Amino acid sequence: MKTLLDENQLNDGVEKLADAINAHYGDKPLTIICILTGSIVLGADLIRKLRMPTRVGVLQTSSYEGTERGDLTINAEMMLDIKDREVLLIDDIFDTGHTLDKVTALVADYGPTSLQSAVLLCKTGRQEVEYRPEFIAFDIPDEFVVGYGLDYNDEYRNLPYLACLEDSDLEPNA
Numbered sequence: 001m002k003t004l005l006d007e008n009q010l011n012d013g014v015e016k017l018a019d020a021i022n023a024h025y026g027d028k029p030l031t032i033i034c035i036l037t038g039s040i041v042l043g044a045d046l047i048r049k050l051r052m053p054t055r056v057g058v059l060q061t062s063s064y065e066g067t068e069r070g071d072l073t074i075n076a077e078m079m080l081d082i083k084d085r086e087v088l089l090i091d092d093i094f095d096t097g098h099t100l101d102k103v104t105a106l107v108a109d110y111g112p113t114s115l116q117s118a119v120l121l122c123k124t125g126r127q128e129v130e131y132r133p134e135f136i137a138f139d140i141p142d143e144f145v146v147g148y149g150l151d152y153n154d155e156y157r158n159l160p161y162l163a164c165l166e167d168s169d170l171e172p173n174a
């Protein structure tokens with residue numbers, strides 16, 4: 001496994017992301033919706049750097065098994081009421097873009113005043129949708145990454161840094 005972003009780099013990136021979000025929304029109350037599970041670490045770090053009155057909710061999506069994308073499932077049962085609210089979706093990574101594209105379309109139906117998204121990572125050259133997040137901390141190369149919330153077969157989310165998986169890290173038949 002090869003480190004791509006260390007703890008200091010991640011912290012600086014989250015700080016800059018928070019600065020951009022604070023500058024954009026000012027004092028307006030904001031509802032953050034964290035897309036589980038990958039965004040738990042980013043969400044915990046980011047919300048403590050936001051200065052406006054903030055509500056925090058979650059929804060859950062799942063599509064990757066190992067390093068392969070499968071059918072996307074979305075569970076919005078735990079989401080807050082967002083009607084007439086300024087809403088910001090938070091996710092760890094924008095890869096093909098299908099997750100945020102579909103989540104945005106679904107969440108828009110709940111009637112927010114505005115709806116934007118912020119991601120820690122945007123993988124270069126992988127997008128298959130028109131949609132783009134408004135706030136991005138890092139553009140990264142086309143490598144499967146783990147750590148800082150991101151998993152490979154449910155492991156590595158707890159790493160405090162971001163790493164690229166190498167062939168020797170992959171499980172047979174995964």
Ligand SMILES: O=P(O)(O)OC[C@H]1O[C@H](OP(=O)(O)OP(=O)(O)O)[C@H](O)[C@@H]1O
Pocket residue numbers: 035036037038039061062063064069091092093094095096097098099100150151
């Ligand atoms: O842009 P995309 O190609 O759609 O990929 C991005 C999504 O993939 C990961 O979620 P995953 O489905 O692995 O669920 P997880 O958050 O529980 O790890 C990640 O957390 C993003 O939500």
Ligand SMILES: Nc1nc2[nH]cnc2c(=O)[nH]1
Pocket residue numbers: 064093095096143144145146150151152
């Ligand atoms: N862990 C992890 N999940 C992803 N989901 C989409 N791309 C990635 C990636 O590079 N790493």
